[in-house]
Amino acid sequence: MKNVEVIIIGAGSAGLSALREVRKRTDSYLLINDGAWGTTCARVGCMPSKLLIEAANAFHRRHHFEEFGIAGGTQLQVDLKHVLQRVRRLRDGFVASTLKTTEALPERTISGRARLLSPNQVIVNGEKYSAQRIIVATGSRPIVPAGWRDFGERLLTTDSLFEQDMFPKRMAVIGMGPVGLEMAQALSRLGVRVSGFGAHPMIGGISDAVVNQTAVSLLSTEFPLYLGEQADLANGPQEETIIVRAGDTEIEVDSVLAALGRRPNIDDIGLEALGVQLDERGLPPVDPNTMQIADLSVFLAGDMNQYLPVLHEAADEGHIAGLNAVLNEPVCFRRRTPLTIVFSDPNIATVGQSYQALAAENIQIGEVSFDNQGRARSAQRNRGILRVYADTNSGQLLGAELCTPAGEHFAHLLALAISQSLTVWDLLRMPFYHPVLEEGLRTALRNLATKLPACSESDLAACESLNSEALD
């Protein structure tokens, strides 16, 4: 049996991040990956989805041309074949960039499905390997209910969506989480007649009902949203179509994108061989600050543990696990301020603690609508809402949820402020240039400040609004 210091199972973003740390300290390691190399993010996740969204948004801009005085926008056409070729061409470049590391290590990489035999042993392709430390980073895959696979090529997931040559005329997107929402809007903007179905009334990971209401009403101007009922599928009158049923709604489509969430890749991985109690999802207890499983020499990183299944968190967890796998005692890391962004238009984001997490806390809420925000109006992007939450006593910013133009940038600015434990007054003390979208955030902060103990009049943070959209 071959013996190494560290075995990493899974060559996704978490596994590669772990590999980077391990390689700095030892040459005695193995990286095992099942299926395609090149990471979920680059192959079928973040990157191809954003490429499709960019094409869709570029085409959608034509609807605003007339208002700007530009004629001819309605005659523009989209060549879907070309759009999808570009998605794959750029995607292949991103995948190639992730493969550079692993292709340079032929002796230390194995293609095959690994299974744990004990906290120190792994079997792959019938061969056993032992290691002092093991990192499990096997990611997740799309949930497809039993029976849905019978619809064959008419049933798509994000694993197959970007491989399509063309999109059909009518599609249903089932699941209005981040994946479903992003893809439903992009497909609709590219000319597919999309129907969106969500079992939950809230969409895109929003927990604040006020923000959700705005997001739902904005998105449903582009494609119909059927929320609050579980959707199910049946064969259409002609075998080549699918009937989607949700409550009283019944719609016939040519194909379905299943975006029902993702299941951790834990089947047959042998977690039971670790000798620790597994929870109802089959997952072992993991310390999010060390990524260590109980007191074992096994670490778990990335989407597999479902902590916050986004790219930068997967990379962080790989970093933590990789470092701790080569140290005598695991180091405790402070995790980052939670941040999730959905690249719909307007962007949806949650920063810091969600509204739901803060429901029982003593908080005040500041709010701004972008409907009349000066700079947003000049760009024809004046849609959306931003809500910020602060502690009633200290005024410290705790979280925010938003659905706004340039929401991705607001989310980062707010994450920075929350990470630095800034108060509403600290933020209002900062400069806001004119005319910028950020003045919208300042309006929300000023609104919040009116609900907090006042600050001194000799402080510029007390400077109030002029109540004119040309000036704020």
Ligand SMILES: Cc1cc2nc3c(=O)[nH]c(=O)nc-3n(C[C@H](O)[C@H](O)[C@H](O)COP(=O)(O)OP(=O)(O)OC[C@H]3O[C@@H](n4cnc5c(N)ncnc54)[C@H](O)[C@@H]3O)c2cc1C
């Ligand atoms: C459509 C889509 C869009 C997304 N967009 C964004 C976004 O915009 N921003 C963002 O932050 N996040 C986004 N995400 C999430 C992001 O892609 C994931 O958080 C990230 O890729 C997780 O990385 P990972 O290393 O945990 O898993 P993966 O990259 O999936 O790596 C796991 C690897 O382990 C392998 N494996 C599984 N089982 C075994 C086994 N038994 N033995 C050996 N190997 C095994 C798998 O084949 C895979 O190669 C998106 C995801 C999707 C699906």
Ligand SMILES: NC(=O)c1ccc[n+]([C@@H]2O[C@H](COP(=O)([O-])OP(=O)(O)OC[C@H]3O[C@@H](n4cnc5c(N)ncnc54)[C@H](O)[C@@H]3O)[C@@H](O)[C@H]2O)c1
């Ligand atoms: N921009 C981003 O950061 C980004 C983009 C995409 C994905 N991601 C990550 O990937 C993860 C997975 O996203 P996701 O959207 O696939 O999953 P999700 O779990 O967030 O959403 C799935 C949704 O499908 C609904 N659903 C399930 N079964 C249904 C049915 N039969 N009928 C109708 N609705 C049904 C669920 O109620 C849920 O709201 C997310 O947690 C996110 O962190 C991030």
